[in-house]
Amino acid sequence: MTENTAMQVSEEVAIEIRNMNKWYGTFHVLRDIDLTVQRGERIVICGPSGSGKSTLIRCINALEEHQKGSIVVDGTVLSSDLKNIDKIRSEVGMCFQHFNLFPHLTILENCTLAPIWVRKTPKREAEETAMHFLEKVKIPDQANKYPGQLSGGQQQRVAIARSLCMRPRIMLFDEPTSALDPEMIKEVLDTMIELAEEGMTMLCVTHEMGFARQVANRVIFMDAGQIVEQNEPEEFFNNPQSDRTKLFLSQILGH
Amino acid sequence: MSDTHAQSVAFVRETEIPPAPPPEAQSGAVRWMQQNLFSSVFNSILTVISFTFIAWLVINVYPWFANGIWQADSIRECRELLDGKTGACFAVLTERWNQLLFGFSYPVEGYWRPTTAFVLLLVSIAPVLARGRLPNAMFILTAIYPFLAYWLIWGGTIMTPVVALVGFVVGYMAYSRLVTRSFAMGAFGGTAAAIVTWYLGGFLVDAMPNFLALAEVPSRSMGGFMLNLILGTVCVSLSIPLGILLALGRQSNMPIVKGICVVFIEFIRGVPLITLLFVANVVLAYFLPPGTTFDLILRVIIMITMFSAAYIAEVVRGGLAALPRGQYEAADSLGLDYPQAMRLIILPQALKISIPGIVNVAVGLFKDTVLVSVISMFDTVGMIRGPIQQSTNWLGIYWELFGFAALLFFIVCYSISQYSQWLERQLQTDHR
Numbered sequence: 113m114t115e116n117t118a119m120q121v122s123e124e125v126a127i128e129i130r131n132m133n134k135w136y137g138t139f140h141v142l143r144d145i146d147l148t149v150q151r152g153e154r155i156v157i158c159g160p161s162g163s164g165k166s167t168l169i170r171c172i173n174a175l176e177e178h179q180k181g182s183i184v185v186d187g188t189v190l191s192s193d194l195k196n197i198d199k200i201r202s203e204v205g206m207c208f209q210h211f212n213l214f215p216h217l218t219i220l221e222n223c224t225l226a227p228i229w230v231r232k233t234p235k236r237e238a239e240e241t242a243m244h245f246l247e248k249v250k251i252p253d254q255a256n257k258y259p260g261q262l263s264g265g266q267q268q269r270v271a272i273a274r275s276l277c278m279r280p281r282i283m284l285f286d287e288p289t290s291a292l293d294p295e296m297i298k299e300v301l302d303t304m305i306e307l308a309e310e311g312m313t314m315l316c317v318t319h320e321m322g323f324a325r326q327v328a329n330r331v332i333f334m335d336a337g338q339i340v341e342q343n344e345p346e347e348f349f350n351n352p353q354s355d356r357t358k359l360f361l362s363q364i365l366g367h
Numbered sequence: 368m369s370d371t372h373a374q375s376v377a378f379v380r381e382t383e384i385p386p387a388p389p390p391e392a393q394s395g396a397v398r399w400m401q402q403n404l405f406s407s408v409f410n411s412i413l414t415v416i417s418f419t420f421i422a423w424l425v426i427n428v429y430p431w432f433a434n435g436i437w438q439a440d441s442i443r444e445c446r447e448l449l450d451g452k453t454g455a456c457f458a459v460l461t462e463r464w465n466q467l468l469f470g471f472s473y474p475v476e477g478y479w480r481p482t483t484a485f486v487l488l489l490v491s492i493a494p495v496l497a498r499g500r501l502p503n504a505m506f507i508l509t510a511i512y513p514f515l516a517y518w519l520i521w522g523g524t525i526m527t528p529v530v531a532l533v534g535f536v537v538g539y540m541a542y543s544r545l546v547t548r549s550f551a552m553g554a555f556g557g558t559a560a561a562i563v564t565w566y567l568g569g570f571l572v573d574a575m576p577n578f579l580a581l582a583e584v585p586s587r588s589m590g591g592f593m594l595n596l597i598l599g600t601v602c603v604s605l606s607i608p609l610g611i612l613l614a615l616g617r618q619s620n621m622p623i624v625k626g627i628c629v630v631f632i633e634f635i636r637g638v639p640l641i642t643l644l645f646v647a648n649v650v651l652a653y654f655l656p657p658g659t660t661f662d663l664i665l666r667v668i669i670m671i672t673m674f675s676a677a678y679i680a681e682v683v684r685g686g687l688a689a690l691p692r693g694q695y696e697a698a699d700s701l702g703l704d705y706p707q708a709m710r711l712i713i714l715p716q717a718l719k720i721s722i723p724g725i726v727n728v729a730v731g732l733f734k735d736t737v738l739v740s741v742i743s744m745f746d747t748v749g750m751i752r753g754p755i756q757q758s759t760n761w762l763g764i765y766w767e768l769f770g771f772a773a774l775l776f777f778i779v780c781y782s783i784s785q786y787s788q789w790l791e792r793q794l795q796t797d798h799r
């Protein structure tokens with residue numbers, strides 16, 4: 113694990129969020145978020161339910177619109193310009209809590225759809241890439257099944273493979289394991305660890321603290337729409353600074 | 368594993384139990400009747416009443432069918448032949464067969480034309496309905512069918528439908544060239560190219576009016592079941608795409624598009640179809656410049672299409688609303704743009720949910736085509752109530768004619784409904 117944290121983090125900036133604010137109607141969900149992510153960095157975001165973790169990472173690929181401040185992804189400024197939004201989305205992969213696979217398409221079609229239509233990759237090539245990534249998440253033999261025929265853990269791994277097929281430079285995960293049974297959590301986490309070891313830039317909302325200790329360079333704690341504390345995992349878990357962090361950690365590690 | 372074993376009592380079977388046949392009452396007709404017909408006193412009473420009713424019906428109706436007269440020239444001759452017995456006079460069907468199917472003024476020597484068009488209709492919708500089980504080359508016939516059918520049924524030079532077809536092709540080519548730059552440019556350029564082609568093609572049509580020409584048949588000569596089929600197929604195939612567009616428009620973020628769609632849908636749904644047909648028949652004429660002849664069938668098609676498109680839009684909207692938001696988000700997060708997300712992800716799923724509703728509207732629409740008899744068009748019902756029942760030969764004949772009309776419509780509608788059930792089974796991939 114020390115070996116992992118020592119993995120190369122370049123000086124290049126992948127995501128830069130400045131003074132970002134978001135409201136749902138009059139409800140102030142995100143307040144003055146400042147966050148810089150270097151290329152190759154692996155960040156775990158945690159915090160109590162309703163603290164705005166999902167909203168934050170959904171703002172990064174414009175699934176939610178922010179009202180104030182700026183977000184720059186990979187040098188592209190996120191504005192309401194649809195061209196920029198589509199560009200950013202095709203560079204940023206996202207995995208959801210409920211997988212969101214397309215139930216009317218086979219696993220292989222799920223994986224080749226975006227490369228074919230967005231990247232204009234020839235079908236053959238897209239299928240080869242898809243099989244490559246399905247092998248990587250260890251389910252090449254399910255390629256011709258439909259999502260409904262797979263277990264939850266397998267579906268989530270397909271979802272990861274589907275994102276990877278677009279060859280994203282940044283991956284966002286929103287509680288990828290919280291809809292899964294314990295024995296399936298491990299298979300998904302293993303896939304994510306492997307991805308981290310290859311140097312993928314990752315932002316991951318999760319409550320899997322073992323995973324955070326093993327792969328994260330930085331853990332961010334959010335509460336009530338603000339970043340309350342951020343630190344290296346060892347420091348964060350062993351020596352939390354704010355009272356809210358201490359309370360949160362005692363609740364999730366405490367039992 | 369071993370724990371549970373340790374807790375259970377040791378037991379090892381030493382002899383096999385030989386297989387035994389099921390007890391008599393467990394299977395066969397007796398058991399089925401006991402379970403389904405006589406399971407309780409109330410159920411038994413219902414069974415007896417139902418059987419009595421069915422028996423009464425058969426005993427009374429059967430002679431009517433069996434004694435039916437198939438060959439006669441008038442209802443008087445029928446009655447003479449029946450000689451006081453109960454019996455149907457099916458002779459009206461054989462004698463007026465052509466009128467029931469084609470109306471009374473379609474040229475007799477041209478009956479082969481709509482008949483061919485009907486056969487080709489079956490062939491050309493087959494690849495659409497069979498979902499990839501037939502060779503893709505058959506879609507070529509599907510694409511040219513509307514133009515071919517127009518030429519066959521209405522006649523005139525073949526240049527008219529050819530120019531129309533070429534206009535669409537040219538428009539589409541211009542569109543696909545320009546759409547890579549921007550959608551608006553593609554749409555505008557495509558439309559412009561098509562209009563220019565049609566304009567220029569108009570001279571060609573005028574120049575050679577007799578090139579491969581069939582005798583022209585005016586719209587008012589269309590009648591009988593043929594008219595119902597024309598209206599039904601054209602309106603169903605136009606109103607499904609229009610309905611989908613309206614449903615998408617109603618979901619749009621653009622307030623003007625959304626507003627237009629909402630007003631259109633709500634207005635059309637609030638007005639009876641008959642009213643719209645009267646508008647098509649009478650009122651539209653006031654708005655058109657004097658001297659223009661705007662084909663009545665075309666006007667009726669526009670009205671029925673708008674009417675059912677509004678209903679289909681609401682059905683599709685239900686399907687769209689039933690999709691989890693995650694599907695939209697997943698499509699967005701992969702970088703698909705709006706048309707791609709709709710075509711590849713959202714609509715295939717939403718339409719699948721909407722199939723029963725769409726079929727419901729389609730069947731309703733097809734049956735509603737008989738309403739055109741109210742604005743004095745001679746469709747099946749118009750023919751029956753007009754020229755046939757009012758002729759001196761067949762005055763006072765009802766059951767046979769309306770029974771026949773009901774049968775024709777039943778065959779078509781029942782086939783549609785059976786097909787939709789097959790389609791739903793085909794699309795069953797989610798195994799939830």
Ligand SMILES: Nc1ncnc2c1ncn2[C@@H]1O[C@H](COP(=O)(O)OP(=O)(O)OP(=O)(O)O)[C@@H](O)[C@H]1O
Nearest residue numbers: 136139141159160161162163164165166167168287
């Ligand atoms: N579409 C919405 N409209 C209005 N309020 C919303 C909407 N989505 C989220 N919220 C509110 O914003 C807050 C932050 O939501 P968010 O989903 O980001 O929380 P979270 O930290 O991801 O929580 P969890 O751990 O439960 O997923 C919550 O209080 C939620 O009620």
Ligand SMILES: [Mg+2]
Nearest residue numbers: 165166167287
């Ligand atoms: Mg969340």
